[in-house]
Amino acid sequence: MMLTPNNNIIIGIIIALLVVASYNVDANPIEFAEGLPNLAIVVEEMLLVEPKYIPTALWAMLETIQMAFIGTIIGFVIALPLSLLSARNLNSKYVYAPVRALLAAIRTFPSILWAILFVIMVGSGPFAGVLAIIMYTIGFVAKLQYEVIETIDSDPMDAVGSIGVSKWQLIRYVVIPESASHLLSQLLYMFDYNIRQSSILGLVGAGGIGFYIINYITFFEYGKVVVFMLVVLVTVLIIDWFSVKIRDKYIIKSQHGMEVTAK
Amino acid sequence: MKQIQMTQNPSFSLISTKKIIQMSNVWTSYDSKNFALEGINLSIDRGTNYAIIGQSGSGKSTLLKLMNGMMIPSKGTIKIDYTSPDMNNKKFKKMMHTIGYIPQNLGLVKNITVLENTLLGALPRLTKIQSLFKKFPEHEIQEAKRILKLVGLTGKENRKAYLLSGGEKRRVAIARALMQKPTILLADEVVSELDNVTAHDIMNLIADAQKRMNLTAIMVHHDMQLALEYANRVAVITKGQKILEIGVEGETIVDFQTGDMSTEEIMEMYDVNSKQ
Ligand SMILES: Nc1ncnc2c1ncn2[C@@H]1O[C@H](COP(=O)(O)OP(=O)(O)OP(=O)(O)O)[C@@H](O)[C@H]1O
Ligand SMILES: [Mg+2]
Numbered sequence: 001m002m003l004t005p006n007n008n009i010i011i012g013i014i015i016a017l018l019v020v021a022s023y024n025v026d027a028n029p030i031e032f033a034e035g036l037p038n039l040a041i042v043v044e045e046m047l048l049v050e051p052k053y054i055p056t057a058l059w060a061m062l063e064t065i066q067m068a069f070i071g072t073i074i075g076f077v078i079a080l081p082l083s084l085l086s087a088r089n090l091n092s093k094y095v096y097a098p099v100r101a102l103l104a105a106i107r108t109f110p111s112i113l114w115a116i117l118f119v120i121m122v123g124s125g126p127f128a129g130v131l132a133i134i135m136y137t138i139g140f141v142a143k144l145q146y147e148v149i150e151t152i153d154s155d156p157m158d159a160v161g162s163i164g165v166s167k168w169q170l171i172r173y174v175v176i177p178e179s180a181s182h183l184l185s186q187l188l189y190m191f192d193y194n195i196r197q198s199s200i201l202g203l204v205g206a207g208g209i210g211f212y213i214i215n216y217i218t219f220f221e222y223g224k225v226v227v228f229m230l231v232v233l234v235t236v237l238i239i240d241w242f243s244v245k246i247r248d249k250y251i252i253k254s255q256h257g258m259e260v261t262a263k
Numbered sequence: 264m265k266q267i268q269m270t271q272n273p274s275f276s277l278i279s280t281k282k283i284i285q286m287s288n289v290w291t292s293y294d295s296k297n298f299a300l301e302g303i304n305l306s307i308d309r310g311t312n313y314a315i316i317g318q319s320g321s322g323k324s325t326l327l328k329l330m331n332g333m334m335i336p337s338k339g340t341i342k343i344d345y346t347s348p349d350m351n352n353k354k355f356k357k358m359m360h361t362i363g364y365i366p367q368n369l370g371l372v373k374n375i376t377v378l379e380n381t382l383l384g385a386l387p388r389l390t391k392i393q394s395l396f397k398k399f400p401e402h403e404i405q406e407a408k409r410i411l412k413l414v415g416l417t418g419k420e421n422r423k424a425y426l427l428s429g430g431e432k433r434r435v436a437i438a439r440a441l442m443q444k445p446t447i448l449l450a451d452e453v454v455s456e457l458d459n460v461t462a463h464d465i466m467n468l469i470a471d472a473q474k475r476m477n478l479t480a481i482m483v484h485h486d487m488q489l490a491l492e493y494a495n496r497v498a499v500i501t502k503g504q505k506i507l508e509i510g511v512e513g514e515t516i517v518d519f520q521t522g523d524m525s526t527e528e529i530m531e532m533y534d535v536n537s538k539q
Contacts, residue, residue, distance in 0.1 A: 159370025159436075162331050163443060164350075164359025165386045169394050173383060177374045 045222035053224050057209065057231040064208035065235070067129045067201075068194035074130075075137025076187055082138065083145035084171060089157070090149070100146075106139035111197045115206035126207025133194050133201075144186050145179075152178040188243045195239055199232050282342075283309040283447065283479050284330060289339035291329060299325040301503040302339070307496075312473060313481045314494035322503040323483040324367055327449045330481065331364050343447070360387035363440030367451040367483075369432050371439075373425040377416055380424050380435050381407040384442025410438045413468060430457050437465065441472060448472075448480040455485040466493050 085091060085099045109117075114135045118128035152175060160174050176183075202210025209228055216224040284307040292298045300322045307313050315323050328334040329341055332348035332355055341348055343362075346355050363384070371380050385403045386394060393399065399407075411420055414434040419427070424435060433453055440448060448469065454462035470493060472478055484490040490497045491511060499507040 153373075155366065155368045155370040156372045157370075158333060159364065159366050159439075160372070160383055160386075161350075162333055162359060162362070162364045162366075163384065163386060164356045164362075165383075169386050169389075172394065172397070173386065174372055177372055180374065 042222055045220070046226040048223040049226055050223045051227065053227045054231070057212070057228045060209040060212050060228065061231050061235050063126055064198045064202075064210075065195060067126050067208055068133060068191060068198045071130045071133025071198070072137055072187065072191045072194050075134040076141055076190065078134070079138045079142040079145060080183075083142040083149060084175070086142065086146040087149040087175075088146075089152075089154070090167070090171070090175070096146075103139055103142050106135060107143065109135070111136040111201065112204060115201045115204050119205045124205030124207070129198055129201040129206035129208055132206055133198060136197065137190055137194065141186055141190055145183060148179045148182040148186075149175060185247060188246060192236075192239055192243050196236060281309045282306055283311075283344055284481070285340075285342045286329070287340055289329065289336045289341060291325060291334060291336045291338075293325075295337075298337075299503055300329070300336075303500075303503075303505055305498060305505065305508070307479060307481065309479055310473065310477050311479055311496060312470070312494045313479070314490035314497045315481065315483045315500060316485070316487055316490050316497065317500040321500045323500060324451050325503075326500070327364070327451055327481065327483060330447075330449055331359060331362050333364075361443055361446045363443045363445035363448040363450075365433075365436045365440050365448075365450045365453050369436040371424040371432055371435055374423060376421050376423055377411065377427070377431075377435050377438075378404070378407055378420040381411055381438040381442050384439045387443075407438070407442055410441050413441070414438050415464070430461055433457065434465070437468070444476070445478060446476070448478055448482075450480065450482040452483050452485055454489065462489065469493075 082099055082103060086096045086103060088096055111132050114132035115128060118131040122128050122131065156174050156178065157170065161170060165173070198208045198210075200210045202208040202212065203214045205211065209232060213225055213228050216222070216228070284305070286303050286305045289300060289303040290298050291300045303326065315326060317323050325334065329336060330343060330348060332350045332352075335349060343355070344358065346352070346358060348355055350356060350359070372383070382399050382403065385399060385407070388403070389399065408417075408420065411417060414437055416431065416434055416438065419431065424432065427435065437450075437453060440450075450469070454465050457465065466489065469478075469480055469482075473480055482490075482494070487497070495511055497509050497511065498505050
């Protein structure tokens with residue numbers, strides 16, 4: 001960045017905002033420093049790892065993955081038609097505007113708030129977690145998808161549209177194939193993301209591995225906590241590795257194909 | 264220097280007197296400031312091979328887009344088989360099923376195969392259930408393969424469209440249009456940028472389809488030579504205006520619309536004699 005007078009003003013404003021905001025949230029470096037010894041105690045207790053909890057942790061992780069899997073798939077299936085309705089290149093304002101507003105409303109709540117809501121509705125347990133994941137996935141994936149749909153090449157849309165096909169045929173035969181690889185890539189990304197999400201939904205009683213973690217924390221059993229946290233860490237790393245592989249192998253290739261323009 | 268060679272026109276005997284396309288005083292613009300076309304009049308008989316030539320930006324593509332309802336004139340009237348071309352007009356929307364359009368940019372769906380792209384031309388003939396499940400009837404698949412053979416793409420049926428060469432892409436777009444069983448074919452520079460042999464192959468193919476189906480072809484060309492070789496009529500447009508229209512019968516040029524330029528000037532402008 002160039003240090004022009006204009007930029008200096010912007011940097012000045014950002015620093016001022018930072019100071020004001022820190023004051024407002026009671027950010028206090030002294031308190032932080034005083035808290036450090038507490039961290040040392042936690043770390044010390046964490047080192048007393050209790051490996052016999054590994055099987056339990058793995059089961060809990062499996063439940064978490066299942067929650068994320070069901071939530072992602074169902075959320076994705078519901079999001080797809082909603083995204084088609086919110087794409088500006090496929091609908092009139094009277095269709096896309098209300099659907100977009102609905103999606104924006106769904107997105108205002110983070111998944112943890114949805115989880116609290118569903119725990120109240122259907123009781124604690126993984127089902128509430130799944131419902132929360134579904135809602136979050138709908139709000140998020142539908143937005144990602146309509147953005148993809150709006151950027152697809154208008155040439156084949158015009159060419160096939162000029163055959164006088166119906167709008168549903170246009171969607172089925174042009175819009176979906178032209179955006180398929182991007183949609184799949186989002187599905188993968190969302191699954192990856194939802195596994196992390198599901199790991200914390202247990203904090204509010206919505207099932208999954210977070211439920212165990214919060215319980216052990218409450219009873220200061222850090223040796224168990226560390227087992228569960230390590231299982232989460234390793235799982236997330238493995239899934240990350242897998243999705244990178246899949247993306248490289250199948251998706252990037254066909255997206256590259258999409259960039260090749262017909263002359 | 265080579266003289267203009269005109270082949271026997273195959274579709275000539277089939278021309279009926281029925282007007283299939285009529286435009287009168289058509290103006291149109293993309294931005295409500297500059298007109299892309301300024302007062303176009305034309306009248307095309309069924310079965311004609313009608314060529315449009317003109318310099319880049321003169322309005323050739325725009326003229327085609329008006330004929331299939333993708334653009335609406337801001338002034339003047341257009342009748343395609345006595346119907347106004349407008350996508351919102353139910354009757355015209357049905358007619359669009361048999362108006363084959365090969366846009367300048369081809370408009371292939373890049374992630375699907377050659378065969379699938381060709382089959383898009385048959386979409387209007389599918390039932391709702393067939394189209395939902397992507398279930399094309401066997402005879403349509405056979406027809407698509409037959410057309411792909413005609414355009415010389417046998418063996419490439421299952422190749423993804425984005426993997427094709429420029430010329431192969433053009434042939435897929437032609438196959439898709441022929442798959443519509445068209446009564447009108449609008450082709451925007453479909454053989455420009457192709458080598459001479461391939462260009463003639465494709466022009467012969469279209470001429471042949473014209474003979475068999477009494478097709479009306481409106482083709483934008485880059486090259487006056489090619490236009491004269493295949494067309495019954497050639498219109499020249501410059502800056503959105505039709506400045507000349509000539510009829511071609513066999514080896515003679517028959518009628519001249521009064522214009523600002525003589526044929527010699529037109530020929531010189533398009534550099535006819537130095538081609539080939
Ligand atoms: N989508 C568009 N938006 C705005 N102006 C356009 C658009 N398409 C074409 N034009 C303008 O309309 C005029 C006619 O364009 P048109 O594409 O019909 O020319 P053309 O004769 O087909 O040229 P070429 O031989 O280069 O294809 C040009 O001045 C062009 O800039
Ligand atoms: Mg053009």
